Structure formats: C-alpha cells, structure tokens
Amino acid sequence: KQEVTQIPAALSVPEGENLVLNCSFTDSAIYNLQWFRQDPGKGLTSLLLIQSSQREQTSGRLNASLDKSSGRSTLYIAASQPGDSATYLCAACNQGGKLIFGQGTELSVKP
Amino acid sequence: GAVVSQHPSWVICKSGTSVKIECRSLDFQATTMFWYRQFPKQSLMLMATSNEGSKATYEQGVEKDKFLINHASLTLSTLTVTSAHPEDSSFYICSARISDGYYEQYFGPGTRLTVT
Numbered sequence: 001k002q003e004v005t006q007i008p009a010a011l012s013v014p015e016g017e018n019l020v021l022n023c024s025f026t027d028s029a030i031y032n033l034q035w036f037r038q039d040p041g042k043g044l045t046s047l048l049l050i051q052s053s054q055r056e057q058t059s060g061r062l063n064a065s066l067d068k069s070s071g072r073s074t075l076y077i078a079a080s081q082p083g084d085s086a087t088y089l090c091a092a093c094n095q096g097g098k099l100i101f102g103q104g105t106e107l108s109v110k111p
Numbered sequence: 112g113a114v115v116s117q118h119p120s121w122v123i124c125k126s127g128t129s130v131k132i133e134c135r136s137l138d139f140q141a142t143t144m145f146w147y148r149q150f151p152k153q154s155l156m157l158m159a160t161s162n163e164g165s166k167a168t169y170e171q172g173v174e175k176d177k178f179l180i181n182h183a184s185l186t187l188s189t190l191t192v193t194s195a196h197p198e199d200s201s202f203y204i205c206s207a208r209i210s211d212g213y214y215e216q217y218f219g220p221g222t223r224l225t226v227t
Contacts, residue, residue, distance in 0.1 A: 031214050032213070032214060032215070034215070034216075036218075041202075041221075041223070042220060042221065043117075043204055043218050043219055043220035043221040044155075044204065044206075044218040045218075046215070046216075046217070046218070049213070049215050051213070089154065089155070091155075093214050097143070097208065097214045098145075098157060098160065099145075099155075099157070099206075099216060100157075101154040101155045101156075102154060103153070103154045104154055
C-alpha cells in the first residue's frame with residue numbers, strides 16, 4: 001500500500017529565501033507525481049506534474065525533481081515571496097490512476 | 112483550460128437531511144471523476160472513483176449507501192450525502208481526469224459541508 005510522507009509539516013522562512021520541500025513515497029511503481037498548492041479553505045492548484053520517466057519539471061520559480069528508485073521528490077522554491085504562503089501537497093499517482101496524498105507542508109513566508 | 116467547478120461552494124444542512132454536490136468539467140470531457148474529503152488540517156482522502164455511465168468504485172471504509180455518486184454525463188458527476196450527520200461535516204473536493212493517458216487530475220474548488 002502506497003504511503004506518502006512530507007517533511008517538514010510546517011516551515012516559516014523570511015522573504016527571499018530559497019527553500020526545499022520534501023516528499024517520500026513507499027512504492028516506486030508510480031505513474032507520475034504531482035505537486036499542488038492549497039490556500040486555506042480552497043481547492044487544489046496543480047503546480048507541477050512529473051511523469052515516471054522524467055527526472056524534473058520546472059515552472060517559473062518552482063522546480064520539482066523525482067527519484068523513483070529512492071522514492072523521493074523535492075519541490076524547490078526560489079526567491080520565496082509572501083504570496084507563496086500556502087500548504088503544499090505532493091501526491092503519487094499509482095498505476096491505476098489514483099492519487100495518494102501526503103499530509104502537506106504548511107509554508108509561511110514572512111515579509 | 113481544464114477547469115472544474117463545484118456547486119455549491121458551501122452548504123449548511125440539518126442532521127438527517129440529504130445534500131447533493133455537483134462537479135462539472137467546464138471545458139473538457141471527463142470519463143473519470145474522483146471524490147475526496149478533507150478534514151481540517153488533514154490531507155485529502157479518496158472516497159470514490161466515478162466513471163461515466165457505470166457504477167462508482169468506493170474506497171475501503173466509505174459507505175456507498177451513504178455517499179451516492181452519479182456520473183451521468185461526460186461533464187457532470189454528483190455526490191449525494193444521504194441522512195447527513197454532524198460527523199459528515201467536511202470539505203469535499205472533486206477532480207476530473209482527461210482521457211489522454213497522462214493521468215493528470217484537475218481539481219474543483221471544493222464544497223464546505225456543515226451539518227448541524
């Protein structure tokens with residue numbers, strides 16, 4: 001059974017810092033891995049999707065990497081801004097197409 | 112593109128009543144939709160997978176008679192919480208998947224259900 005873990009659970013940084021969010025999964029037989037952002041009381045916004053055959057994806061200040069063999073993914077946020085404050089969720093997509101979510105990392109970027 | 116809407120965005124109902132939540136893919140056809148629930152400060156838990164024209168597949172521990180799912184068209188799936196109780200109060204989120212082989216899910220904005 002796939003389990004997804006995110007570390008840290010919460011993170012507070014000053015504006016401008018580069019930061020890394022970690023995600024690990026127990027079953028490497030994934031179809032893809034997705035990173036989402038969730039603002040309080042809102043739905044999910046897809047940030048990046050990495051197919052199982054890919055190593056990384058980039059969008060603006062965001063870069064996500066995937067290492068299937070070690071069961072790890074990281075989300076790198078460059079030059080963080082207060083508007084980046086949100087909960088970040090990673091989710092592993094199994095071969096059946098279902099998403100298994102981690103518990104999320106609550107990020108706070110202080111001005 | 113790939114926009115998913117939910118209606119209502121929030122609902123308050125009395126214990127014992129039923130509530131229907133709609134999930135629509137606005138600019139694409141979705142043969143598969145998913146329903147999740149999320150408790151405060153917790154992650155999303157998959158409740159069921161909904162395929163157009165067939166019965167939904169429920170995850171272990173989810174009561175199919177309590178959470179009725181209908182996926183009558185390629186753009187609409189509904190979740191009905193029957194005989195709602197306060198413990199059913201939660202944030203319900205749907206997602207829709209394009210049948211393009213990439214398995215990317217697009218999420219709705221969620222529905223906040225409060226049962227009094």
